[in-house]
Amino acid sequence: MMDARIDEIRKQLTAKGFKLTAQREETVKVLLENEDNHLTTEEIYMIVKNRVAEIGIATVYRTLELLKELHVIEKVNFGDGVYRFDLRRKNQAHFHHHLICTECGAVQEILEDWLLPLENRVLLEFGFTVEDHRLDFQGVCHSCKAKHTSEECKAVS
Amino acid sequence: MMDARIDEIRKQLTAKGFKLTAQREETVKVLLENEDNHLTTEEIYMIVKNRVAEIGIATVYRTLELLKELHVIEKVNFGDGVYRFDLRRKNQAHFHHHLICTECGAVQEILEDWLLPLENRVLLEFGFTVEDHRLDFQGVCHSCKAKHTSEECKAVS
DNA sequence: TATTTAATGATAATAATTATAAATAAGAAA
C-alpha cells in the first residue's frame, strides 16, 4: 500500500521532469509513516538522516517544497514559529481540519469536510471561488478536561 | 472613536500593571488606522518610526506580543513566512475569517461568525471545547475572475 | 526627593530558511 503511494508520487514527479532520487524517496516514506503527525522540516531531516546518513538538510527543504508544489503535502503553521507538513490523504481533495489543544498541544484531525456549505456561501456572497481552505479550532481537548475534573475532585477530598 | 478605543486599551493595560507609553500608544494607533490590513511587524515598525523616530524594532515586537496577550490583536500567518497582526474589532469575540486570493494576494475579511454550528458539533463529536478558531479560504477573488473574462474576450477578438 | 520598578534602545545571539557553488548522479545521445 505504501509502495503504491510511492509509485504514484514517482509518476507525478517524472510527469513534470523530476526524478525520485533515493533522498526524495526516503523523505516521502517518512511522511507516509507519519501521516498522523505534523512533522517539522527538522524532525523529518533527523529521521531521514538515520537512514541515509549523507543527506543534507537543504535537500529535505527542497524536497518538501517540491512535494508541496505537487500538492502531495501541505505546509501548515500552527503559530509556534515553525512550519509543519501534512500529507494529503488519498482520495481526499480537501485539507483536513484541526483541533489544537491549548493545554497539552495535541493536534487532532477532522478528516471529513465540514466546509462545503460555507464555500458555497462564499461564492454567492463574495463572488470568491474557493480552491482550498484551512480550518483550525483552538481549545481544550477531551482528556485535558478530564484531567481538570479529577484534579478538582482531589482538591475537594 | 479612536480615542475611546485607545482609552479602553489603556485601561486593559493598567489593570494588569502595564503602562501605555508613547511608543505603545503610537503602535496601537497604527493598528487602529490599518484595521483592514494585516501588517507585519516590520511594516508596523516603519510607520511608527516615521512618527517616533527613536523607537527600536524590539519595542514594536514587545508591544505586539503584549497586545496579543491582552487579546487586542491576533497574530496570523498566511504561510508567507512572516507573522501579521490583525486587530480584534470591538464587540466581536471571534476571530474573523479570511478570503485569500491566490492570484493578487488580496485578503478580504468575513466579519460575521459562520462557525458557531460547527463549534457545537466539535463539542458533541469530539468533546473538544472551542476557545478560538481560524478559518481561511484560498481561491480566486471576484476582481481576478473579472480580469480573466476580459482577457479571454481580448483573446477572442 | 529618593527609591524602586517598568520599559526602552542598541545590539548580540539564535533559529529557520534560502542561496551559492562545486561535486555527483542519472539519463539521453553519439
Add this chain to the structure above:
DNA sequence: TTTCTTATTTATAATTATTATCATTAAATA
C-alpha cells in the same frame, strides 16, 4: 559503452525574522 547534458545533492555561506541581553531612561511610589 562513452560522452554529453542536465538535474540533484552536499556543504556552507548568507539572509531573514525573532528573541535575549544589558545598560540607560522614564515613570510610579514611598
